[in-house]
Amino acid sequence: MLPSKNLDDRHFEEIVEQAKNAIPKLQPEWGDHRHHDPGITLLEMFAWLTEMQQYYLNRITEKNERKFLQLMGVHPKNQSCATTDVTFFDVSEEAILPEKTRLFAGNLPFETEHSLVLVPASLERVLVHTESGTADVSSSNAHNGVSYFAFGQEPKIGNKIYLGFDRPLPVGKAVSIGLRLFEDYPVPIVPLTPTSLFVPSASLEWEYYGQNDRTQEMGWSPLPRVSDETMNLSFSGRVLIELEGAMKPLMLYPANDRPRFWLCATLRTGRFELAPRMEKIELNTVSVIQRETLSQVWEFDGTDQVDQTIVLASSLSYEGTVEVQCKKGRYWQSGWDLDKPDQADTGAFSYRVSRDPEQGTTMIRFGSAMPEGSRNIRVIAYRSDFAGQRFIGESSGLPHQVFRLNVQSILPETFIIQVARQVEGSPFRVWEDWSLVTDFDRSGPQDRHFMLNDSDGAEIAFGNNEHGAIPERLEGMAGIRIISCQTGQSAKGNVQGSQITRFLPLARQRTTAQVTNPRPASRGSERETIDQAKRRMRMEWKKPQRAVTAEDYEAIALSTPGLRVARAKAIPLYKVGEMGASEQNAAAQMTVVIVPFSDQSTPLPSEGFLRTVRHQLEQRRLLTTEVHVAAPAYIKVTVFATIVVEPAFADKKQIVLQALKQYLTPLNVQDSSTHQGKGWKFGRPVYKSDLYEVLNQIEGVLYVTDLWVSAEGTGIIRDEGGDIQIPLHALVYSGEHVLELVVDRER
Numbered sequence: 001m002l003p004s005k006n007l008d009d010r011h012f013e014e015i016v017e018q019a020k021n022a023i024p025k026l027q028p029e030w031g032d033h034r035h036h037d038p039g040i041t042l043l044e045m046f047a048w049l050t051e052m053q054q055y056y057l058n059r060i061t062e063k064n065e066r067k068f069l070q071l072m073g074v075h076p077k078n079q080s081c082a083t084t085d086v087t088f089f090d091v092s093e094e095a096i097l098p099e100k101t102r103l104f105a106g107n108l109p110f111e112t113e114h115s116l117v118l119v120p121a122s123l124e125r126v127l128v129h130t131e132s133g134t135a136d137v138s139s140s141n142a143h144n145g146v147s148y149f150a151f152g153q154e155p156k157i158g159n160k161i162y163l164g165f166d167r168p169l170p171v172g173k174a175v176s177i178g179l180r181l182f183e184d185y186p187v188p189i190v191p192l193t194p195t196s197l198f199v200p201s202a203s204l205e206w207e208y209y210g211q212n213d214r215t216q217e218m219g220w221s222p223l224p225r226v227s228d229e230t231m232n233l234s235f236s237g238r239v240l241i242e243l244e245g246a247m248k249p250l251m252l253y254p255a256n257d258r259p260r261f262w263l264c265a266t267l268r269t270g271r272f273e274l275a276p277r278m279e280k281i282e283l284n285t286v287s288v289i290q291r292e293t294l295s296q297v298w299e300f301d302g303t304d305q306v307d308q309t310i311v312l313a314s315s316l317s318y319e320g321t322v323e324v325q326c327k328k329g330r331y332w333q334s335g336w337d338l339d340k341p342d343q344a345d346t347g348a349f350s351y352r353v354s355r356d357p358e359q360g361t362t363m364i365r366f367g368s369a370m371p372e373g374s375r376n377i378r379v380i381a382y383r384s385d386f387a388g389q390r391f392i393g394e395s396s397g398l399p400h401q402v403f404r405l406n407v408q409s410i411l412p413e414t415f416i417i418q419v420a421r422q423v424e425g426s427p428f429r430v431w432e433d434w435s436l437v438t439d440f441d442r443s444g445p446q447d448r449h450f451m452l453n454d455s456d457g458a459e460i461a462f463g464n465n466e467h468g469a470i471p472e473r474l475e476g477m478a479g480i481r482i483i484s485c486q487t488g489q490s491a492k493g494n495v496q497g498s499q500i501t502r503f504l505p506l507a508r509q510r511t512t513a514q515v516t517n518p519r520p521a522s523r524g525s526e527r528e529t530i531d532q533a534k535r536r537m538r539m540e541w542k543k544p545q546r547a548v549t550a551e552d553y554e555a556i557a558l559s560t561p562g563l564r565v566a567r568a569k570a571i572p573l574y575k576v577g578e579m580g581a582s583e584q585n586a587a588a589q590m591t592v593v594i595v596p597f598s599d600q601s602t603p604l605p606s607e608g609f610l611r612t613v614r615h616q617l618e619q620r621r622l623l624t625t626e627v628h629v630a631a632p633a634y635i636k637v638t639v640f641a642t643i644v645v646e647p648a649f650a651d652k653k654q655i656v657l658q659a660l661k662q663y664l665t666p667l668n669v670q671d672s673s674t675h676q677g678k679g680w681k682f683g684r685p686v687y688k689s690d691l692y693e694v695l696n697q698i699e700g701v702l703y704v705t706d707l708w709v710s711a712e713g714t715g716i717i718r719d720e721g722g723d724i725q726i727p728l729h730a731l732v733y734s735g736e737h738v739l740e741l742v743v744d745r746e747r
């Protein structure tokens with residue numbers, strides 16, 4: 001550990017002496033430096049204050065720093081778990097893997113984040129249909145590191161992608177299809193947040209070829225139940241489809257060697273700013289997280305109906321132990337399992353637990369009607385090997401109790417404990433939830449709070465009845481227990497590809513399939529240190545949180561979650577009207593012009609793209625400002641020039657054309673690593689003098705004898721000198737330049 005710097009390194013006498021020594025230089029006419037002088041008196045007073053500040057600054061502890069960070073609204077981040085996708089292959093028969101099925105990379109556990117239906121089908125053909133025809137991209141899909149355009153390089157309404165399988169997919173079951181997009185672009189996508197609104201740029205329709213159960217007709221039928229994590233191919237993710245009827249074989253060109261069973265995704269509305277490039281489409285794919293769930297809770301609404309049934313599709317509830325609670329007031333009452341005679345009449349209500357081996361589900365049926373209420377039924381499931389560890393200990397009723405835990409690397413966000421109480425008038429002991437806090441500074445004597453310290457062996461601590469309540473003492477009973485607990489190995493979970501290959505024996509009984517992770521796991525990180533939190537605070541404080549200045553609007557627009565915004569320009573007192581007309585000096589108006597990242601020459605945002613940016617700005621604008629989010633107007637500029645060149649440059653017209661194209665561009669893709677991608681400045685006129693300069697700087701060009709500029713677009717004005725004035729929200733792009741290269745024979 002680095003030694004702490006001593007901040008209290010000067011004594012009072014030293015400070016006074018240094019100040020006196022500086023007087024002749026700063027104030028030569030001040031000659032009396034004795035104690036009776038009022039100036040010396042003030043100097044000594046400030047020296048004393050300085051020494052006191054140094055003294056207290058030298059005693060700032062980590063607790064003080066945490067409090068200072070809290071004052072700034074910053075809390076050190078907890079550790080995060082690594083995630084990746086796994087794919088199952090060599091599937092011989094249909095099977096269901098419930099949520100939280102455990103997989104292993106060596107001895108490192110991972111859990112599936114969703115249930116997965118394993119199907120024995122194989123994806124044999126991938127076809128892309130565009131206006132120019134249908135292309136077979138199956139070989140590109142089969143090889144890692146090769147990408148292809150899902151709807152063509154310029155997606156248009158009606159373009160399709162076909163997926164051909166060797167056998168039909170099951171009817172009435174949610175089948176997972178993993179879609180992995182190419183995402184290594186110069187402008188990265190801003191990650192979505194839980195509170196962000198994202199409107200997809202385009203919409204897709206999924207269909208299957210087969211018999212419709214309702215109409216009994218053969219043909220292409222829509223898939224009404226589609227769960228699309230990709231947001232219409234905006235991100236990588238899964239698409240869950242559920243067939244209503246049986247798939248039927250069909251022969252499609254150019255995969256016409258034999259009939260196959262087909263799915264189809266069609267681009268119906270909108271447009272993509274960036275054509276989706278697919279790296280891989282595969283069946284039997286599910287996301288996993290490096291985490292180990294020892295105990296978990298689910299909460300449900302009571303219906304006051306007889307035989308109310310709860311179904312859980314979780315490996316934890318199926319393989320582990322289940323108990324049920326019902327909330328009454330602020331307390332949770334436990335029930336008893338009818339299939340366990342030793343628990344008879346030990347709870348306030350009864351229930352029966354049954355398990356479906358085929359579906360991997362757990363069903364809980366109550367013996368009587370449960371009270372109607374919101375989230376008043378709680379199901380607790382825990383692993384059998386955690387049964388003894390979940391009981392922490394018995395309260396002594398004394399202040400500042402500390403209990404050691406037999407669990408390490410606990411994830412605080414899902415950690416819940418309960419404390420037992422004996423309530424007057426109740427024959428059964430009840431349970432209360434206690435809340436996790438970072439400290440007891442704001443806890444009162446009635447607040448059921450506890451602290452978790454996981455830095456040097458996990459332990460929990462309770463208050464002293466002034467700051468935080470003390471758990472009630474119950475003789476002969478370990479009345480403090482864990483009901484929700486997950487552990488994670490943080491950065492250790494960032495394993496390489498092809499490392500997750502092992503099942504638990506119980507999960508292996510469900511399927512003989514093999515599993516692997518095609519890509520490395522990522523996003524696992526250690527708990528943030530105080531120094532890291534301070535650095536993050538400094539960075540976050542540089543980012544605008546409220547849109548006041550034009551620069552604020554631009555920075556906030558560039559950071560819109562879910563989008564790749566290449567450029568943004570905020571224009572105060574400006575409003576773009578209909579048909580491209582503009583209004584200047586418009587009071588309380590702010591127009592933000594958005595250029596999406598694209599490989600097109602004139603990138604245009606879709607309506608969904610603009611709505612997403614508008615929502616981002618509306619949350620942060622001033623109340624008195626009306627914000628407009630608009631697409632840029634594009635002005636086509638064509639240069640006509642006669643250029644005198646050296647003899648060796650006579651056939652190098654392409655170099656001149658490339659220089660003009662690079663100069664007259666709205667977005668320089670190769671130079672957009674700064675995120676505010678470089679390109680033509682918004683509203684900047686096209687000056688002939690600038691074009692002369694661009695041409696004259698080309699090596700091999702001697703001089704330009706004649707130059708004329710043509711422009712096409714709304715709102716342009718040509719002045720007397722031939723320069724082109726464009727609207728403030730406009731950008732330019734190159735037309736088909738007409739150049740004549742004349743060789744200077746005298747050289």
